[in-house]
Amino acid sequence: MSEDLRELEQWLGRIQAGLAPGRRRAAATKLGQALRRANLLRIGANVEPDGGDMEKRKASVNERGRVRQKAGSRMFRRLRLAKAWKIEAAADGVEIVPASAAIDRVAAAHQFGETDRVGRLRNGRVIRAKYPERRLLGFSDQDHALIVEVAASLLDPDAD
Numbered sequence: 001m002s003e004d005l006r007e008l009e010q011w012l013g014r015i016q017a018g019l020a021p022g023r024r025r026a027a028a029t030k031l032g033q034a035l036r037r038a039n040l041l042r043i044g045a046n047v048e049p050d051g052g053d054m055e056k057r058k059a060s061v062n063e064r065g066r067v068r069q070k071a072g073s074r075m076f077r078r079l080r081l082a083k084a085w086k087i088e089a090a091a092d093g094v095e096i097v098p099a100s101a102a103i104d105r106v107a108a109a110h111q112f113g114e115t116d117r118v119g120r121l122r123n124g125r126v127i128r129a130k131y132p133e134r135r136l137l138g139f140s141d142q143d144h145a146l147i148v149e150v151a152a153s154l155l156d157p158d159a160d
Contacts, residue, residue, distance in 0.1 A: 038140070
């Protein structure tokens with residue numbers, strides 16, 4: 001898999017070398033938008049980049065032990081929105097980054113399986129939870145095909 005990615009990177013590098021810097025930045029933006037769209041669809045479907053399902057959400061209970069929210073409900077309401085992720089494109093690459101510190105904190109807690117604050121008790125004590133590792137961003141096999149598609153569109157003289 002990593003060797004295929006290296007070959008793809010070399011091929012794209014040869015295409016990129018033939019483009020002007022402004023055109024390379026536009027190409028990086030177009031690629032970033034396509035990859036962001038693919039990742040957001042995966043996040044909305046609760047599927048990891050490798051194609052496996054994300055670990056289900058635990059049931060949320062109130063002080064009396066009654067279920068407030070069923071287990072397994074959809075996650076990442078705000079992380080599924082395009083405005084939550086910025087595309088930072090340059091002539092030499094593209095990054096998809098969280099648009100705010102709050103989005104960054106939530107995404108990192110899930111991506112890396114960290115402990116995070118989830119609320120407060122009435123007496124003011126902080127409630128913390130350990131999240132399982134759920135990969136939000138990454139490359140799937142479909143993303144590699146998408147990259148080739150975007151690169152092919154750059155070679156088309158009629159492409160904008």
